[in-house]
Amino acid sequence: MIAGWEDVRAEVLRRIRARLWAPGALIPGEEALAAEFGVARATVNRALRDLAEAGLLERRRKAGTRVALLPVRRATLEIPVIRQEVEARGQSHSFRLLAMRMAVPPLPVAGQLGWAPDAEKLYLETLHLADGKPYAHETRWLDPAHLPDPRPDFAAVSVNEWLVTHVAFATGDIAFAAEAADARSAEVLGVAQGAALFVTERTTFTTETAITFVRLIHAPGYRMVTMV
Amino acid sequence: MIAGWEDVRAEVLRRIRARLWAPGALIPGEEALAAEFGVARATVNRALRDLAEAGLLERRRKAGTRVALLPVRRATLEIPVIRQEVEARGQSHSFRLLAMRMAVPPLPVAGQLGWAPDAEKLYLETLHLADGKPYAHETRWLDPAHLPDPRPDFAAVSVNEWLVTHVAFATGDIAFAAEAADARSAEVLGVAQGAALFVTERTTFTTETAITFVRLIHAPGYRMVTMV
DNA sequence: CAGTGGTCTAGACCACCGC
DNA sequence: CGGTGGTCTAGACCACTGG
Incomplete structure (x- = not known):
């Protein structure tokens, strides 16, 4: 029936x-x-x-x-805030703000975001920990024009989370890749240089201008899983 | 209005x-x-x-x-047949069937698929090429029970494509990870051992039984991109 | 131009589940 | 229990586009 x-x-x-x-x-x-x-x-x-x-x-x-002749498989990925992701694994999340300074972004970054090639933007580097062990190394370029005047305390609330809850939802793109650990990520994550790491790159736009570009370099063993 | x-x-x-x-x-x-x-x-x-x-x-x-308090970002990935993926980049796709034999799958594979731990299944190894250059190294376990009696000629039609067009649509899961190239993949893809490679793993089920488990080890530089 | 899917409406019943 | 979202219906108009 x-x-x-x-x-x-x-x-x-x-x-x-x-x-x-x-x-x-x-x-x-x-x-x-x-x-x-x-x-x-x-x-x-x-x-x-x-x-x-x-x-x-x-x-x-x-x-x-x-x-459909060739049924395209569509998989939906849920990309949670890191804290949620870690806590969903039953671990406790913490983070350390490793760096925060104004600097001129590399040309490819400025180019992709539509920023003037020599304008200074906010650079942030964060290490996310799960049960105290390195979980992901986050490097981020952020347009400070989108921050309120007394700048949020990114040592207390992770940039990631502050943005999600305070900046208007927008569009963007996400890319995934495998990369060999460079010196900095290797040091921060405590792995050998050249180790295979899973990298997520996200660009976020409001209706017109780019807000932020973030690279998330995951510790070895990270798997992104989805159900079809 | x-x-x-x-x-x-x-x-x-x-x-x-x-x-x-x-x-x-x-x-x-x-x-x-x-x-x-x-x-x-x-x-x-x-x-x-x-x-x-x-x-x-x-x-x-x-x-x-x-x-929503923490808006979960949902990204939809389209996972096309490899041939389409390569041709969408304006390159020509070809492939070589490197191996096809009956064998007992490793325990973890048999376990995940719900296969008897010592039953022989069909093992297939394929190298996909884009403009003649290595594009992805595919290793696959396949339950031959889902194949017709005169087995399809997998040297002429890639397993991937045959399955998509001839086996009933089903559910499954997909996982992405970064892995260091092992000896075999390094040799086949022509890269150094230990190189960081992007790996896609897919398990496909019909309503009840598992059909196939496939690992796609992509050549260096592979990026999976999605729009949000 | 005509057939098909895309959408809207007004009204209705129902499942769920907070209160 | 009662309010909210989830869904169904019958009918209608419209946008698109293939022939």
Whole structure:
């Protein structure tokens, strides 16, 4: 018995899996499916839209709905505040502010953020600890124009967390890579130079200008996991 | 003028950014917002549901809708077939099947997949090339029970691609990590042992049983990028 | 131009769960 | 228990775009 949109989705999914509807094939229109399942068209729409967002269907007006030829796997990553991430592992989080100074960012950084190439910005370096052991080495460039006049005490509240809770949500991009530990990260994290480390880079923009660029160099063994 | 659900979403987002609705605060109910914006409640619902999925709002029946205290950043990764990934970079994709044999998987692999610890499975090793240069080293364990009787010619069609197009869509998990190149990967990819490499691990299940476990060891310089 | 998906509406019922 | 979000319906109009 098909009642809700999740039932519709399940049935459509079954037909795709069973190859009743082969990859690339056109499936019946919303109206037809609504009639077949005995539900409203809006209910079918909800189900098909969900499958399309998952990458299993391709929908175009007038052209109809097709089973995706090469279903793109979409994985959703949750990127929590470091403190949450550490505490979720049952460890206690702490951090040390290693450096905070005004400086001119490297050209590639300034370029990506759309900052003037010789303008001084705030540079922050933080070591995050889990149960007192090095967890991640954070280096960050921050446009101080986005800070309130009495600057927040970043030795008490981590920059990461202050920004998340006090700066307007914005867009940005995230990149992941594997890098060999440089001298500084090796020293800070207590690993050998050249060790393979997982690096996260995030750029955050408000509607127009870049707020911050942060590199998070994770201690060895770090894995980023997601469910599909 | 607010007309569609995207307008509602934009306005709600504006109020969150402007801190008219502070983190943790209860926002008006759907009925109230619908009245204020002059739209149907379903339209408000669509907008708020979208923001909740994005991690900016927390919604609970009876409790109402609150602005998330620590907005979880959610990033959606698209994990294409390797051939698509390479071709999207404007390069030509090719591959070489380096090994294909029946063998007993290592205990951790068998364990994670729920396979009997001493059952033989199909082991496949593939080198993917972009413009003829090593792009990724793929090692895979595959349950041959999911293959048709005349086994597909994996020297002609990459395992990756055959599975995507011929095996029912399923669930699974994905993990990313940085690892030092072992002897084999170093040799195959033409890099020094110990080089920092980006590794993707995927486990794929049908409704009940595991189909395959694949490790993709990317050549140096690989970056996985996502937009938020 | 006509068919398909995208969306809106007004009203309704219901599941959940804080109070 | 009662309020809130979750969902369904029937009908409608519209945007897009393939033929």
